[in-house]
Amino acid sequence: MRNMSFSSPSAADGSPANRVPDVTVDFWLIKLMAVTMGETAADYLAVNMGLGLTATSLLMAAILVVALVAQFAQKRYVPWAYWLAVVLISIVGTLVTDNLTDNFGVPLTISTVLFSGLLLATFGLWYASERTLSIHTVFTTRRELFYWLAILFTFALGTAAGDLVAEYFDLGYLTTGLIFGGVIGAIALAYYLFNIDGVLAFWLAYILTRPLGASFGDLLSQPLEYGGLGMGTILTSTIFLLCISAIVVFMTAKQDDRAALIDRGD
Template sequence: MAERPLKIPADDINRVPRVTVEFWLIKLMAVTMGETAADYLAVNMGLGLTVTSIIMTAILIGAIAMQFAQRRYVPWIYWLAVVLISVVGTLVTDNLTDNFGVPLLTSAIAFSIALIVTFILWKAKEGTLSIHSIFTARREAFYWLVVLFTFALGTAVGDLISEVFGFGYITTGLIFGAIIAVIAFAHYAFKLDGILSFWLAYIFTRPLGASLGDYLSQPSDYGGLGLGTIYTSLMFLAIIAFIVIYMSFNYEPEIEGSPEEPLR
């Protein structure tokens, strides 16, 4: 007689992906595309920041609604939400800077405070910040709010260092790449807490990706390669689509109690 399969309660299945090499690669591609796609829509297509922000926010709300309607991780829906929230996060910072005249340093400080407060509330309400236990609507709401703040913060910090402080896109990218390498080393060599390691790396991949996107897309007069926002966005979109398809065929549900794999 065949063994009866174990029935897993839907509410105990994680709604976000495992932390693997593919996760970090697609995350970096998504944040890079968010930077270039926002610039393309607002500048190259001539929609302007306000119209672009309204359109992309409306689309993001639809994608997040689809994500919340799921009771498990569905790769294409989850990563669609990540790409869109990356674009919107960029637009939030750009609007504050260009339309409201808020200095990038002020935006960086404000988003840092918002991020810390969200983490504190999440920890107080749920008792954990682990992404391996996102199986309720409230935890998922905290998760996506944190993701939005990391993208807006990363845009502000990346632009602040590369443009205002004058380090340029390559140097800025190397700075954040080095910071992520230090975090990874501390995690593996000195057993830095897995949850802390994950969120620190997650936060710093945003300015790294933004610097990479700006370097590839911006004209050579501004220190870039001059590939343009449309070609850069399409290139990263193709890579994202390929990885998502791969993930879709290799996905296994992650249930509560899975071990932390923050920087695998």
């Protein structure tokens, strides 16, 4: 979105390094693919591999903790560390909602309200502490903690909201994806045409890309009799993992080229 990029994470002027990426076209592409893969990979591990929700949740939560330790250790934006954490937190966010629904019998309506409240509380505490919710200035460990907690709740909320519309209201995966895509489009128009706040526009779009990606992930992977295209979770997850990896390589090369230009003083 317009005016939502920020300075290089390796600023030559000695200013604090931002720990999250520029908001660019490739950012939104990889974000959408990451949330799509989060949905299909969680289903693959829990169902196709027969691990079950509980074992899958514990395993992926442990791997996520390791990935977040690696991310926090960077003290700046490093593409592989950041996007590895995003993919894993997408999977864990899906599993959190699935556990509430399948293991504890919590209705999707309640899950959606619960995670909406937790996300709003996180934003409230973040703003009270830092006086900003901007991702342009994630310079400190405390701000990064708030950032990743908000990301987790956006994924859990998006999973609940997407399943609520697609399954509970029985609108199907394609219709659900188109609905959330249309809302994101409306937010973009409001941002460009009516100058709504950039931070608000970013977080609204970020939240809604989760149910958008999850809906299309289910559309591709689920069997025909359940309203999907029957590609399966293995193939769908593999395709998106390869695409994510390619974009991360591109991002890394672009960041290295920019750092080289700064070092040369160009």
